[in-house]
Amino acid sequence: MPILDQAQIDQLAERRGTNSHVLLWVVARERTSGADQAIGFWTGDDHRSFQIGAETRLYYGAGNVIDVAPVVAGVGLKVRHFRVSLTAATDEVRTLLRDYDPRLAPVEVHVAPMDIDTGGPLGTPKRMIKGTVNKLPEEVGAKGTQNKLEMTITSNALALTRALPLLRSNEELQRRLSTARGREYADVAGEWITQWGVS
Template identity: 40%
Template sequence: MRDLGTAVATLLATRAGIRARLLVWIAARNRATGTTETLGLWNGEDHAVLTIEGAARTYYGAGGLLAIEPVVTQVGVQVRTHRVSLSPAAPEVLQAIMGYDARLAPVEIHRGLFDAAGAPVSPPHRVFKGTVDGVELPTPAAGSEGTVSLTLASTARALTRALPTRYSDASMQLRSGDRMFRYADVSGSVPVYWGEKKAGAAKSSPAFDSVVFKRDRK
């Protein structure tokens, strides 16, 4: 169980009211410069500057973040996916999704606890970390509102990637001169016989086959 600290416990004991907010942080790549551009969105009423892990981050509110699927915390290495709905009417969303390259962009989701006046009770804690796995920007019908749908995959997705290096003698020598695969290029082309008669081997002579060995009897 997560320890939320004494400040949260004290506020809960007073029954004065507490609000939980979700904060989404995306780090996309600028196509023109190649630099990393960040965007913070949260389901608060207005923009806010919050301190996350010692760094000040600006989170835009007022409807930019429409909805987030319930974030489930569990033990294991299973790949978790979540869908986040953003408003295309927000200029910050359009800039991050259409102006920048959000493919496989790192994403963090934090949960912040605030009192009834809107002041943070404790530093927001992270509940999800992963990357943008897909972006959907469908064209809405006439007279209806559109949404930007992001599919997020947790960091466990990295465990499903194949190794980029090959098992060759050259690549293995980079590991402290390992020569285990020095014959890897000819593996499978050299026949090896284990307890079997070699194919195409010369047969024994008939004279030898006709010899019968008998044990002397007294």
């Protein structure tokens, strides 16, 4: 469970209601240069900078373009899957899809409580999800409607389900059967760069 700031606790104690926005931060590889590029979206109407830890991040206002199911925080090692829906209506969303390679890109989802009276940020945003992009298919809309993207985020607990490469290496297989070549490129296969979503 996230630890709330005192200002957030005071507003909740007043029982006048709540107001919060969702912040989506993706660090994807640029297709042309291969450098990591970060891009952020939030459910507000205009672009805004938020202080996340020691870093100030710019989030593009996506308004009703971004749709996130209610985020439920949990403790434990269970692999969780989250869905975030986007429409390709803004230039920034098209940039994420066309110019960046979002495959297995690190993702963070924060919830930013807002002041009911002023509409400004109330304390620091709280991280609710940390994971990687598992899928980002583009669903082509009917004539006259926008294309839709549904990003599936897998929590970082997925890394704990992977087998140790020491027991699945080429050397281990050669020791058991010297003519086997099934894992000959197992140590470098993860380093191959494949273009995702480009034909």
